Amino acid sequence: MPKKTPLIVYVSFALFIITLIIFFLFYTMNKYTIKQSPLYNNNETEKEYNISKDTIFEDQIINNSINRSMNKSFFPLGIGGGGAMSGFSMSPYQQNLWFVGTDMGTLFRSTDQGDSWVPISDLQTTYGNDLENSAPIGFSADGKTLFHAPNGINPVKSNDSGITWNSIDFNNDVRIRYWISDNSYQNIIFAATNNGLFKTLDAGITWKHIPSLSGDSYGTFIDPESHIIYHATADGIYVSLDNGESFSLFHAADIRWFAGGSKNGKITLAYIDKNTLACSWHSACGFVWIQHDLGEFTQTHQVGGKQIAMAENNADVIYVVGDRSWPNAYGTKVFVSEDRGKSFTLKFNQLDWDVIPFQAWTQDRLDYSAVGVDIGWWDTGYYWFSVNQRNASMAGGSGNFFLHVTKDLGNHWLSPFTQFADTLPRTKAKKWKSTGLEVTSIRYLKFHPTHSKLGYATAADISGLVTEDGGDSWRIISPGYNSIYDFTFDPKDGTLVYAATGTQHDWPHGGAADLLLNGEGAIMESHDHGLSWNKTTNEKFNTQYLSLARDSLGTLYAGTQGKGIARKKLAGEWEWINQGLPIGDKIIPQIEINPKNDDIYLLLTGDKPQFTNQKETGIYKWSPDKKRWILLRGTVYAVTPNYLPWYYPTTFAIDFENNIFYLGDIENNGQWLATGIWRSDDEGKNWYRTLQFTFPYHITFDHNNSSRVYATGGYTVDGTWGNGGSYYSDDLGLTWKKNNEPIKQSNLNSVTLDPNNPDKIFYTYFGGGMTKNEKP
Secondary structure: OOOOOOHHHHHHHHHHHHHHHHHHHHHHHHHHHHHHOOOOOOOOOOOOOOOOHHHHHHHHHHHHHHHHHHHOOEEEEOOOEOOEEEEEEEOOOOOOOEEEEEOOOOEEEEOOOOOOOEEOOOOOOOOOOOOOOOOOOEEOOOOOOEEEOHHHOOOEEEOOOOOOOEEOOOOOOOOEEEEEEEOOEEEEEEEEEEOEEEEEOOOOOOOEEOOOOOOOOOOEEEOOOOOOEEEEEOOEEEEEOOOOOOOEEEEEOOEEEEEEEEEOOEEEEEEEEOOHHHOOOOOOOEEEEEEEOOOOOEEEEEEEOOOEEOOOOOOOOEEEEOOOOOOOOOEOOEEEEOOOOOOOEEEEOOEEOOOOOOEEOOOOOEOOOHHHHHHOOOOOEOOEEEEOOOOOOOEEEEOEOOEEEEOOOOOOEEOOOEEEOOOOOOOOOOOEEEOOOEOOOEEEEEEOOOOOOOEEEEEOOOEEEEEOOOOOOEEEEOOOOOEEEEEEEEOOEEEEEEEEEEOOOOOOOHHHHOOOOOOOOOEEEEOOOOOOOEEOOOHHHOOOEEEEEEOOOOOEEEEEEEEOEEEEOOOOOEEEOOOOOOOOOEEEEEEEEOOOOOOEEEEEEOOOOOOOOHHHOEEEEEEOOOOEEEEOOOEEOOOOOOOOOOOOEEEEEEEOOOOEEEEEEOOOOOOOOOOEEEEEOOOOOEEEEEEEOOEEEEEEEOOOOOOOEEEEEEOOOOOOOOOOEEEEEOOOOOOOEEOOOOOOOOEEEEEEEOOOOOOEEEEEEOOOOEEEEEOO
């Protein structure tokens, strides 16, 4: 007879089944809740997403911590600004997060509203050199997902507030003008292009083109209260009532730019038309039109140019700016209305040309910068003007040389690219410090041989810089020419400095490497650390100079961009000494003198764009006996039979202690992978390449380490291909190691040893200023 099952077994089994049912119901409800939460749902039926202040504060702590750790590796140096900037962007969801880009390819990031800036690694993303077409940053409503499109194409996405970036799949047949987000839907982003709008429902993974729109984009507004979308093209304003799935014509007009804002049931729409009667002095002009609460559009007397801008959550405040093509720097004008467009007040005009002498916006309303007071306020207007979409008091614009931002509706304008480091007032020849937003091109940094705190930096566009405290602060020096290319000194006189100057900037980059026989320049001298200058050359020697050296007897040697080399003895006149150099155009980018015996060496580079002197380029040594230059080029062991080496050498160095010669040549005539760092240990009789380098610009030694050699340079112009960056060797250049510590690698120019700290080195950049780094 079978045993009877105990009651406890049935009870246990029943409890087990009930537990499973409860778990299943809990899991199902929880799964449904997760899917319907804003963090998961991709549907447009998503409920309003409100960002927690605690979350944003936590994110900012994380981001600031990352920035601090990044700053340990380098310290930015310079006067700030000084180059073209565009795409100024302020996150509406993290109030401290700002971005701006430069025409030299760098995107800068700030997490403290411009008090300090860090360059985004060019291995992550770049910024476009076509500033008119380079888009500002787009911000998703989650506060951390960002979008960027250098030159408006090849967009990238960041999931960590702009620290790291990855490519996204997008239609590259169009150019992105700007990005638009709806603060209620974190996964929905619009890309406004030169052919309508594109929309993503999954935070940028997939995109679709909205078929009912075409043509270029001239402003988009998403009403944060009704979620109605307004989008402007050249022929009018279109409206969408279905979250951007379709659009219909709302108002027909010839539109230059459009904006909108709403709050508490009030809505204001505004645009600039193309009526050329608005400005009799230029066609890039129009009248401002205003619509209140979906009534009729009314034309005002206010004139507008490039952009009109509003915060999405403010129906009262409207910004109107000039156009870059307006004459007399009028494009920098900013007009502000605080009454929904009924009246406008001029809140900014960088330089007033209607008075004599020309007068800059007053210092009580604008923080002056070194570039402004020392070089001039010659900006034509904004590449991009931005208003914080959740705070109408904050706005700013970027152009050539300047970034100006207001936090109080335009009553005062900041210059967040520089820091004043001197006694007030902000006038010429004062000292400045960097905030990290360094966009100038610095070719060389040289310290005085007997005054280690005194250093001079060559610069493009702003001539040059000098530091008297080892790099902590800087002031602009200008001998009257666009660029300084080289300095040399009298070791016995700390006040005396010589400068090689020219009117053409950026050698050896791009077209600036070509022969410029019509370029002007001079050898200048200063006896007061660059405060005043005298010309040492006469009209016969009026040409662009790239290199300069001084021997122990006081004789100056100056290399030109086209005419060879000139010499001036201490008590003599300038003379050409081109004996032994090839006939024709001669670019001399570097001169070195042996400090032991005054032996003189120069570098002859290619005669671009002809490239007819390839067999004669290289290092030459002056022979006092023969009174001519001798080419130290025996056999150059080429690395490929398809391409010849040394079409365009840019740098050389001689280790006089070990009698080793180094030379660097760049790809400048299609010689693919055939350039780099070359080494000779028999005074140039035989040359071997020890490092493939696409664009080497500088080679130097560590005088505290007899085996250490440095080589720096760049990649291709857009930073996307090649072998470049920062290299060093600890076996006299036989083998090399990559130093990945510098954030910027694609546009390095040179490296300088810190004479005041053996553990530090300085880097200079093409479009990136200077940094002080830990020695690798």
